[in-house]
Amino acid sequence: DSKTGATFDDPTTGQNNPFTVNVGDSWVVVVGTTDTANYKAPKTVMKDNVQYAFDPIASDALTGNAATTVKLVYSEDKIGPNGPDGIPDKYQATVTFKVVNGTWDEGGNSPKTQVVTLLYQKADGTYVVKDSETVAAPTGMKANTGYGNGTWTNVTGGKVTVSANQNVTATHTFVINKYNVAIRYLEEVTKAVLKTAVLTSNVA
Numbered sequence: 001d002s003k004t005g006a007t008f009d010d011p012t013t014g015q016n017n018p019f020t021v022n023v024g025d026s027w028v029v030v031v032g033t034t035d036t037a038n039y040k041a042p043k044t045v046m047k048d049n050v051q052y053a054f055d056p057i058a059s060d061a062l063t064g065n066a067a068t069t070v071k072l073v074y075s076e077d078k079i080g081p082n083g084p085d086g087i088p089d090k091y092q093a094t095v096t097f098k099v100v101n102g103t104w105d106e107g108g109n110s111p112k113t114q115v116v117t118l119l120y121q122k123a124d125g126t127y128v129v130k131d132s133e134t135v136a137a138p139t140g141m142k143a144n145t146g147y148g149n150g151t152w153t154n155v156t157g158g159k160v161t162v163s164a165n166q167n168v169t170a171t172h173t174f175v176i177n178k179y180n181v182a183i184r185y186l187e188e189v190t191k192a193v194l195k196t197a198v199l200t201s202n203v204a
Contacts, residue, residue, distance in 0.1 A: 042054065043086050044074075044077065044084070044086055045074055050076065050078065051076075051077045051078070051084040052074035052075060052076055052077055052088075053074065053075060053076075053077035053084070053085075053086050053087055053088045054072065054073075054074055054086075054088075055073040055074060055075045055088050056119075056121075056127040057091070057119070057127055057128075057129065058071075058073035058075070059071055059072045059073045075088035075089070075090055076088065076089050076090075077089055079092060079094060079115055080092075080115055081114075081115055085115075087117055087119060088119070089165070090164060090165045091117065091118055091119035091129055091164050091165070092115055092116060092117050092118065092119075092164065092165070093115070093116045093118065093133070093162035093163060093164060093165065093166045093167070093168065094113060094114070094115055094116075094166075094167045094168070095113070095114045095115075095116060095135045095160050095162060095168050095169075095170065096111050096112070096113045096114075096167070096168070096169045096170070097111065097112040097113075097114075097137060097138055097169075097170050097171075097172070098111045098112075098169065098170070098171040098172070099138075099141050099150075099171070099172045099173075099174075100171060100172070100173040100174065101143065101144050101147045101173060101174040101175070101176070102141050102142055102143045102144050102147060102150060102172070102174045103141065103142050103144070104138060104140070104141060104142075105138065105139065105140030105141060105142065112138065114135055116133050116135055116162055118130040118132075118133050118162075118163070118164045119164075129164055130164075131163065132161050132162065132163050133161070133162055133163075134159040134160065134161050134162075135159060135160045135162065136158060136159055137152060137155045137158055137159060137160060137170060137172075138172075139158070141172050141174075143174040144174065146176060146177055147174040147175060147176055147177060148174060148175070148177050149174065149175050149177075150172050150173060150174040150175075151172070151173060152170055152171070152172050153169075153170060153171045153173075154168055154169065154170040154171075155170050155172075182197045183197060184197045
């Protein structure tokens with residue numbers, strides 16, 4: 001979600017001359033042959049207490065030493081391993097692991113969340129976005145008493161596959177154990193069988 005009306009310091013004229021852009025739209029900076037030619041785009045900017053990160057895919061490269069116009073784009077940055085991380089959210093994915101009727105190997109059953117970044121920089125300095133990435137699912141979950149046979153959703157071969165700007169929840173659920181029970185009716189004193197055994201299946 002883009003925020004409009006963000007105000008930043010104008011790097012071409014100094015901090016006392018702010019100009020307004022729409023975050024997510026073009027931020028036009030004139031780069032000439034003077035000191036502004038070496039202008040470095042800030043990694044993040046703030047608007048209404050929301051962080052926006054420099055978007056290297058949507059922005060123009062800051063290259064060349066002749067007067068030119070460079071487009072800088074900033075995209076929303078709310079998520080990361082510990083909050084905003086300087087990477088546009090649209091190039092990341094969130095995987096949430098849950099366990100039902102059991103605990104994790106180390107104990108507890110609170111959901112585990114992992115943020116995956118699919119944006120990476122190549123050797124030539126350009127950026128690309130991976131089509132997909134995989135995340136290993138937790139192992140060693142323990143069933144609560146009376147439960148077993150745990151299975152995953154959205155996990156294949158022990159991994160979750162995600163694409164950019166995607167949220168995936170993978171849940172490991174243990175089911176209640178069921179048993180086959182044979183019931184016999186006996187005479188109280190002699191214990192003689194009064195009735196043939198009755199087999200009841202799938203008793204929890």
